[in-house]
Amino acid sequence: MKAAANKSKILIVGDDKQIRWSFGAALLDAGYEVEVARQIGEASEIISRVKPHILLLDLDLAKDSAIDLMHTLRDDSADTRALLLHTGGPSSVATECVKMGAVRAFQKPLAPKKILPVIHDLLADSEIRKMAKKAEPIVIGNRETDRFILGADSKMRDIFNIVERVAASPRSTILIDGESGVGKELIAKAIHHSTKTKKGPFIEINCGSLPGNLLESELFGHEKGSFTDAKSRKKGLIEIADGGTLFLDEIGEMPIGLQAVLLRVIETKRFKRVGGTEDVEVDLRFVAATNQNLKEAVAEKRFRKDLYYRLNVVPIHVPPLRERIQDIPILATYFIDMFNRELSRQIRGLSPTARARLQEYDWPGNVRELRNVIERAILLESDDLILLEHLPLEISAGLREDHLPVEKEEEEFTPIPLSEAERRQILKTIEWARGNKTKAARTLGISRQTLREKLRQYEAK
Ligand SMILES: Nc1ncnc2c1ncn2[C@@H]1O[C@H](COP(=O)(O)OP(=O)(O)OP(=O)(O)O)[C@@H](O)[C@H]1O
Ligand SMILES: [Mg+2]
Structure with missing residues (x-):
């Protein structure tokens, strides 16, 4: 039973000819490449050679050797996902196989078409895993840390390209905008870490977190005696970030008065400490972020137009998830x-x-x-x-999960009295509503009172 290459490969193992043929035919029809094996030895050989995507293992074959086969799977073809078929109630072999990584066990008899959506989803999931492994456009630090950006969407790829390009110009100013939690800070860090010529640190400040005068002294530092509490000279964040990146988070919150001072620093790379007379020279990159619409803020005169244009040299819009x-x-x-x-x-x-x-x-x-x-x-x-x-x-x-519509199989019809059908429907609905009787009654289209009476009747029986 062979078909063209590059299709997903499925191995069916079992000594029941009926199973091999019925599942084999259904899977071939669905477009998969199918291999079959009657015994474990044969199956092990196929696993090592073919590395199937899915193994469908009938446990009635030879229970003990099923575990051996799971070992082979783990050693030789770790990406293969195993599905089990078994007869009767809970079996220790099935449990053991599941512990060793089998995805699900199905009780026989089972119609082949029941397993098709499961296989389809498993294959889709392994595709996603592969993509997740591949989609590592930027790695900053190592994968174990927080500083790792992941994305496969074309909009994110465009952003990654911008990050790569601006890494070569360590002075250009960047404005990142996007809703809360989209990854603005992560992108700012990515820019900093990809800038090869950087010598200084990544420093961040939230412009909305401090009142104007404190924010000013935090950014620019101050000279000794410049105000009552200024007992000594203090370096501001701009000076600390010299050679690196200053991340101005929530730039839209910056008091309008300070915006003019900031504009001057960005343009001249010079500033004065609070209470100071001398110019301090710095060489750093400014990255600003906002989750407001700065254009609107400019129109409403809450944000300086000149600063907006100065920051917006390289705009990065991060789309919502x-x-x-x-x-x-x-x-x-x-x-x-x-x-x-x-x-x-x-x-x-x-x-x-x-x-x-x-x-x-x-x-x-x-x-x-x-x-x-x-x-x-x-x-x-x-x-x-x-x-x-x-x-x-x-x-x-x-x-x-278990109340979602599942693949419907023509179940055998068992006639029951209408009252029994009603009883089952009511109890199932209460379970579905997780015991919330008001919700259950509403869903059933009856009053809470009626529901309560029915439940009382069932209890009395
Ligand atoms: N593409 C991504 N890959 C991996 N992790 C991400 C990605 N985007 C965001 N995150 C994670 O999501 C969280 C929020 O990201 P971040 O703090 O950068 O968002 P933000 O846009 O700055 O949010 P806010 O506007 O609320 O400050 C962080 O834990 C970050 O590590
Ligand atoms: Mg942030």
Whole structure:
């Protein structure tokens, strides 16, 4: 059963001819390349040679050797994802295989078409992992640290190109704008660290955090005796950042009076300390950031037009996360790996439905919010996959993974009385609403009172 190269490869292992043929045919029909093996020895040889993307292993074959095969998989083809088929209730072999990395175990009998969406999602997920590994356009410091920017969306690639280009001109001023949490500070640091000729540090100041006179002395420093508390001369941040980068965060909050002084420093690279008469010369890069619309601020005379144009020499607009949904699973996978290491966990990834929801959500807090969502899920949940119900309510919208519409198989029809159907529907809805009876009643289209009565009747039975 062979088809053209470069398709995803699936190996089916089992001694039940019926299984091999029915699953093999369905997978071939779906466009996959399929290999089959009747025994473990044959399967091991295929795994080493072909390195299949997916292994479909029928545990009824030879239970003990199934574990051997999982070892082979781990040693020879670590990227292969294993799915198990088994008969009967919980089995220790299945549990052991899952511990060794098998993704899921399915009970037989199972219609081949049930497994198709699972395989499809697994392959999509491994593609994303590969992309996450490849999409490392800029690495600042090493991957273990915070100073690592990831992005695959073309808008982010444009930004990375700008960062590379401005690295060659250590004096040019840059204005970064974008919503809160999009990564403005990270980009400012990236610019600093990629500037090869830099000799000084990266210094940041939030222009909205201090009243005008304090901000002035913080930026420019002061001479001894320049005001009551000035017992000695103090260097300002501009001087400290000499040779490096001064990151002016929330530039839109800077008092208008100070804006004129700042403009002069940017233009002349000279300034006077507060209370000083001498000019101090510096050589540094200014990077400013804002989450306001500075053009509007200029129109409303809250921000100096000349300073705006001076800062805006190289503008960088960082798009919100909802406008680069391709980056969402990549960033999520990166954060999963990061928090796995930090919290000593082994979460394998996102369930397909959780991933889909993350891509639909509008992320008002952008990448910072995504990072927090992943950290929370990894910290609080014990499953080895992040499921829909591990996400905060505003994202999951109260849905649970096991209540989502699944691939419908024509289930065998078992006639039951209408009252029993009603009872099952009511109890399932309450479970779905996580015990919230008001919500359950509303969903069922009955009053809370009616719901309560029905529950009383069921209890009485
Ligand atoms: N592309 C990215 N790759 C990896 N991590 C990112 C990326 N973008 C943002 N982050 C992470 O998201 C968080 C927020 O980023 P950052 O502080 O740079 O945002 P910001 O735009 O400066 O936000 P604010 O406007 O609130 O100051 C940080 O933890 C940062 O490491
Ligand atoms: Mg910031």
